[in-house]
Amino acid sequence: MTLIAERLLTTLTEAEKARMEKVESVLPALREAAAKADETGEFPIGHIALMREAGILGLIVPEEFGGLGGGLRDLAGATFTLGSACPSTALAYFFHNTSASRGLLPLEAIEAGLFSEEENPVVEAFAKKVLTLMAGGTWLANFASEEVKSSSANIAIATTAEPVEGGWKLNGVKSFGCATGVADIYLVTAKIAGTTDANGLSLFLVKRESPGVASRDKWNGLGMRASANDGITLTDVFVAAEDALTVPGSFVKMLQMSRGSFVGNQLAIMANYLGAAQGVYDYALERLTSKRFADSGKSIASSPMHQVIIGEMTERLETAYHWLRRQLELETSEPPLLPKADVYRQWRMAKGSISEACFDVVVGAFKACGTSAATMDGVIGRGLRDLSMALVMTFPPERGRLEAASMITDDRENELFASVNK
Template sequence: MNSIQADPFVRNEREEQIASRSDRLAAIFAKRASLHDREGSFPFGNFDDLREAGYLKLTVPEEFGGEEASLYEMLLAQERLAKGDGSTALAVGWHISQILQMRIKQSWPRKLYAEFCREAAEKGAMINQFASEPSTGSPSRGGRPQTAAVKTEGGYLLTGRKTFSSLIPILDQFTVTAFVEDEERVGTFFVRKGPGVSIDETWDTLGMRGTGSHDLLLKDVFVPEDERIDSCEAGEGAAAGTGMSDHGGALLHIPACYLGIAWAARDFAVKFATEYRPSSLQGPIAELPHIQQKIGEMESEWITARTLLYSVADRWDRIPAEWAFMRPELGLAKTVATNSALRIVDLAMRIVGGSSMSRSLPLERMYRDVRAGLHNPPMDDSVITMLAQRAIRECRECK
């Protein structure tokens, strides 16, 4: 029985096709992952394969030639892709999740939105939004960007530095947040690579080394007035739609990625345990009680985290009216998944033993990669605070 047939979260033929494509791509990426990790190089070849397979149009609306995947379907695709290479999955996850958010918010100018979606579907154009900065940290903490947007004839001039700019080596366009001096508020701008845009190759990290998350430098970069994203209200020059916020739904691509890495580590450890037979034993180490204990603990963590992630995604897809209320659960799904992934990979290394630290095996890379999940939004403390505040609010409203 293959992994798709055995996976209870693959519910129909369309989801099976989405999962199968990711499995095929993951098998290819797994062969390259070690080299890109060692070199800290960006996996351009992986993105050629993603484009050729049609993966880059996964969440693009059908009207523009895309697959219009639901959140649930996006997570299925991402989790399985990460089994091959976590860096590639996390990086492309920012692209497909941004397009999912665009589809929901419908805040882009109508013409720009249609043009980009067609480019994404037909040519594999990609996008990401850059908001983090050295002095303000994660935008989820509410810091005001130091990147400035100054009004000029016909548009704006943007100057600043963005950090954690995943995908920047391969992007021809992206969106950035900047403080609009004349308005005393933050704006969002569609920027194309060109004069004034450069990359400072700062990305040299413990894990997720292949995401290409270098610093982006902007120096008097001109953005036309009609390519400012946030200034266009839905239904008034914007793409027709609800103008809704997804309240963090699209960010579930993050926990899906880390669970995919953990899934690969789990598979590696279980296979090792069933095949490794030291001379001191009659059978493989999988027959030892303490090894079975660790395998059982991995299964407990993995099943619990996946069940929460997919149940939350299914509810999010079915009941948009509850999105605002679900925000704490969305955050909880992320924190449970990333912390479970850490535990699963740790257990996998304990099962394999000292050889798990060898760079000739994938576990030490997986161990480093899953740690990055602690630093992706939302953070653990923010999620706990959201859960507490909601419980307190509900208690007061019941009085």
């Protein structure tokens, strides 16, 4: 085992190894900047050029569009690897890569015959634009989430788009997505004004410096502090028609092509958390086995209390690996092992189980390593705060389990998105 990603992906193809080597090439710089980035809560701007030069901004973009040709396994391996060094950077990188789904899934929907002959060229042009931008080294921030909530959906969209001469005018507030003020282009999900359901949801490419685009107040997060999660406000922002995908129902048709976890890549955010947990576990184990009791000369790890804690940490870490590997198998196997509804239900449970297991690992490290390691800027302190965020990002574990139970008892899926009138 020579690559960090091989801890998660135990069998890599030669092509996957080559892509993971590119990812690992940026780790020294990420590790060096991690503590300072957490302290200041600022995304290290140099990381964008670093990743661009490494060629990994197009990691999951097909080679025909200039990308590296990776898939979901590669994305999971990459976020796992980056998360072991700097979870904040890994989170921002994850959201950049989620933008690829807005190119890949529409093309799959065209192939599946979900669009009309008149709609196909419009959908295809937008999808290819997204993919070529990413492959060319453009950093995209994917903004869907908003503070407005809906009881029937994971993400409620209230941001509106009104038709104007030559394009569209956007108004709204986006609360989460990473890389605020950092990304070159914001990929914004909004609803066409006057629409009342998910068929009105559309996609827009908004340049960071466009008039009317502003960052919200600085997000002083508990963890993942350097991911630039401030969010944006949009006030009469103009987007040209060629930078928008507003074909009615296009967003819904796109999501129909996803295998399971949200839009086909959400499990990679859990790989980031698992990479972070593995990093803390390794640090704690090294610390506990290298330090010794003054009276007996035995390692601190040999004491009965520490043995219990280490055993519990190991079990929780393995639990997270099993959940994530199973979900990855369900979402990448050909032919599919289970129907989409079952894969989606599994994901709702897996997200919470992985989050809690990873957090438990770091709590164990915190208890085992004691006061001397309980610092704000240390590996364990950062890990404890970073992985507390796993419990609340996207949706809490309790919601996922409740929805999984509802799917089992009511035989229904919870809607992914809703259009909300404030």
